[in-house]
Amino acid sequence: MSLTERLAGDRRALLTGLGAAVAACVLVPALLPAYWVYLAITAVVSAVIMQSYGVIVGRVGVMSLCQMSFASIGAWVVLRLNVADAPGGFLVWLVLGGLAAVPVGVAIGLPALRIRGVNLAVVTFGFAVSADIVLNANQMPGMAELKTLERPALFEEDGAYFVLVVVVFTVIALGLALLNRTRLGMSWTELRHSERAAAAHGVSVARSKLAAFAISAFVAGVGGGLMAGQLGLVVPGNFAMMQSLALFAVAIMIGPHNPEGAVMGGIFGAVMATILEKLDLPQDLGGMLFGVGAVFALRSGVSQTDFTRSRKRERAARAFLKEHQATAADRPAEPEAPVAPATVATGEPALTVSGLTVRYGRVTALDGVDLTVPRGAVVGLIGPNGAGKSTFIAAVTGFVGGYRGGVALAGTPLDRLSPSARATRGLRRTFQTTTIAPELTQYEYLTIGAGRSLSTEEADELLDFFGCPPGRLPVSLVDAGARRLLDVAAAVAARPAVALLDEPAAGQSAAESLALGRRLAQVPARYGVSVLLVEHDMDLVQAACSEVTVLDFGHVIASGPTGEVLADPTVMAAYLGTADMPVA
Structure with missing residues (x-):
């Protein structure tokens, strides 16, 4: 099936997602108080970072515990360019911050070519610990001068900045959806289940894994830059190693390789505690929800969004299969042509x-x-x-x-x-x-x-x-x-x-x-x-x-x-x- 035909089959989901993004851009700034708009920005920025987990954890199945370290690189570059009054402005710096994280992502991905599972998780967590040490030993750019990052003129207010982060999230989600339909994207899905089968199909396991680390690092770097844009200045605690670990757990449970999973992960991972406090609900409720989700993921073997999507897809497929079988039953069976016995080939x-x-x-x-x-x-x-x-x-x-x-x-x-x-x-x-x-x-x-x-x-x-x-x-x-x-x-x-x-x-x-x-x-x-x-x-x-x-x-x-x-x-x-x- 061609790429165009497959995308046509997903048109309804695509339009639904775009409609939700447009509605959020219109309704959130217009209806919510300033503090809730600020929380909404935090959730969407976290959802962007969750998309990096969606690439490396959800699609490829690699246990990476250092995505927030990649985000810190993006934030550092954006703030450093701001201090230097570099040309281009925030949007250009945002892309450069993501690109700066790419070579680091590739370097971290190199061990993944030989080790996997818990051993790889230890390596990535070791990088997160090292990044923590480096960040805490050195101030983030702008702290000494107290020079905060200024947002672009069109996005100075929180309501407008919310629109910007939603647009960035949507662009990344669309890009990853298109990538998921290419052979590289589908090879990631196969890698998650069997590297040997992928190699037997001509997929370079090394290139596919390194590409996944590079793309996930870029997305996380962009997320870190967006966080710098939201806060003006950031501190090492914003990218602590335990943040990476917590978001990894959320990724396993929810499935951020699906856009709705990334949004849910952003809300759950970044602002759930604050939302419960504002609604006068006990904080233990968040822990209970996390525990239920974790038990479900362990029992079913898939994330919540994967489970929901697979059930919906299978219902549609069963209806199609029933219709197909009814049509096939009405057609007369064609007699199988006799096949001559195999003869010895004499070719080269x-x-x-x-x-x-x-x-x-x-x-x-x-x-x-x-x-x-x-x-x-x-x-x-x-x-x-x-x-x-x-x-x-x-x-x-x-x-x-x-x-x-x-x-x-x-x-x-x-x-x-x-x-x-x-x-x-x-x-x-x-x-x-x-x-x-x-x-x-x-x-x-x-x-x-x-x-x-x-x-x-x-x-x-x-x-x-x-x-x-x-x-x-x-x-x-x-x-x-x-x-x-x-x-x-x-x-x-x-x-x-x-x-x-x-x-x-x-x-x-x-x-x-x-x-x-x-x-x-x-x-x-x-x-x-x-x-x-x-x-x-x-x-x-x-x-x-x-x-x-x-x-x-x-x-x-x-x-x-x-x-x-x-x-x-x-x-x-x-x-x-x-x-x-x-x-x-």
Whole structure:
């Protein structure tokens, strides 16, 4: 589905959000007392900073505890430029403050390329502690001279400044929404669920993570500049490390990667205590609300706004699916065209693996394995559990380093390349266990897999060919068997030279598995993609594969035309014991 078509589907939400922003700009300055307008500014400034958590925590799933430190950089730059009477004025300084935080964000993001989870949280929190020490040891610009920051002439009054911060929040929200529809934005969603799957789709994990840190630092820096504009002068306590920790907890609970979540986070994180005091409500109520939200997030595994959005999306998808099924039931079933038995391809090698050896300590998982996938062929790789099949795919696609031997695609060596680089060169794979982000639609997942924007017609053709449900359905409504088919469709959508499929028929019935085998046999001619198929289902292997290689304890024990190999007594003894094997 094209970017334009996807944005058209979100038009109602976009107009609703813009309408809410316009209404706030009109009503808040006109109806609220001055102090409440000031609180509203605080909430929106905090919501801008929450959007930085939305990028790094909500979209990418990285535990960053130093966003307020990035905000302090933005505030410092704005105040320093104010002291120097630099040209450009506040709005230019605001952008420069955000840009100044970017290189620091990238530097903090570098450890994220090797560590994750709690260890990364410790690193980012360590930076927040260091920033606290530096800020407390040095005055913020303007404090010594008592030179306060003057707002632009149009925004001197709090009511007008509220409009400015709402406009900035809205522009950032729109920018992030557009970014979320690009391959980079969707890759962030995939990274949150599986870095390995993202790399297998040609996504550079390093570039995507560093881009997320850079963009989140920019947004936080802008938020810090807005805070300086609100207060005139700021002190280190405005950016204390515990502020970062508290807002991180709010981000996990509410989900600031959704605009409404950022607004709720801004209100809850910045002004909830003051609002309760002004309404003569006990402060414990805020703690109770936070506790309920935290328990909900822990129980459901998603933020409040994610949960609300997913329920709404699934209701709409179920209604669409019901209508689609009713329409499909009225159409006569088309008989499946017979597929000729697979024939041995004689084309040039698409993939050449020579002498592949993988050792884990003293254990040899693969020992000098040779395998060739001819251009235009479907080749099988079979063997009993523990034979080394998955290790073979992982090594060939770059997920296992330090192997011996060579891997070449169309004669070009790939051994020094990362998994994402190999995928970009034309070597795609699937995994035994799917880790597709449930909030993505199938169209969006195909876009990630293809590495380019697909037309609706092209995406529908792929989904129909592999027997997947309609592309508008979110993955959360797709069963496990259909998700595996979607994985195969995404690998083929990229039109790679070779697709390595690791047990794609898992979760399929016997009839579905046989149908998949027939479809895979057509993939080289239909899509120009050669296939290496790892499977246990012999009916599928015989339906799809022209050649088969058999592994046993990391050694190749047979290789050749499918019928001959499966009839080999050595293969039957290693793979099926003494039982007879039907041969097509």
